Amino acid sequence: MIAAGKSSEYDYIYHQDSGRLAYIDKTVDVPQLSALWSLPEQNVAATLRQRSEALAMLPQSATPDYCEMNVVANSLGFVPATPTLNYPLCHIHELADVFIPREDDGILTQTGVVDVFNCLRRHDEASFGGGVFIVVRCSDEETWHMLAEKGHVVSRNRRYAALYLPYHIMGLESPISLFSAVLHHRPSGAHDQQVHAVMAGYAERPLAKGETLTMGGHHHTIDHVSARLLAKADAEGVAPFYLLANKTLTQDVAAGELIPLSALALEDSLLYTAWRETAL
Secondary structure, eight states: OOEEEEEOSSOEEEETTTTEEEETTEEEEOGGGGGGSSOOSSOHHHHHHHHHHHTTTSOOOOHHHHHHHHHHHHHHTOEESSTTOOOOEEOGGGHHHHSSBGGGTSSBSSSSEEEEEEEEEETTSOOOTTOEEEEEEOOOHHHHHHHHHTTOEEOTTSSEEEEEEOOOOTTTHHHHHHHHHHTSOOOSSOTTOOOOEEEEEEESSOBOTTOEEOEETTTTEETTEEEEEEEGGGOTTBOBGGGGTTEEBSSOBOTTOBOBGGGBOOTTOHHHHHHHHHHO
16 A cells, blocks of 8 residues: 545535636636646646646645544554645546655655545536545556556556545544444454554744634634644654644744644643553
């Protein structure tokens, strides 16, 4: 398995006849996207970068994605592809050409990673709906040639393939996990889950001692603090993101820094106690 990931919650829906793109309740004019609609035979990363720049006026990441990929990383023993996750804007049929090593003209600097993509589609194409995917290495040429002929997502070089479930049925998946644990006494993830990744908070502006990091909203975000997903080895002394919730800072944190545990008053935090008992 090369990579595991999901699409962001909302698709980027392009109307090619008008050159307009819809994202949730926003609509923007991006006629230049037509020239970037297909990936070239070479230099895939450059086209992905241009797509992102063309839609720079729209959000291209979301805090919940980091949390969900943190769970997947710890269940699989994978690490983040990059602390910010890559979030390429790509079509479903491009997944096996994007989430592969750079030496094969993909975007990954290593394998065994978690990542997220932004689903780019026409208005008359089906949604990925926050669904999930894995990219695998193809080890049997004849088998994958047959699957490609049937329409499965196989890379152009036939070395990789993407397997996916294009939906996230919110409201149904959590009860199924609870039923699995309570009624059948089996975990919904790995049996021996270890910490392989840590979701951290990144200061987007200088944060002052005495400032309260208020968490709220549908996605449980903190103003001026964005998420990063770190490999455990890179997270020494860094506070997990949700430990920041509604805490008052005990020291200044400069813009561009990860928020450390030392900047939080945690003596009376039950969440901190539970985290220390299970995650360290």
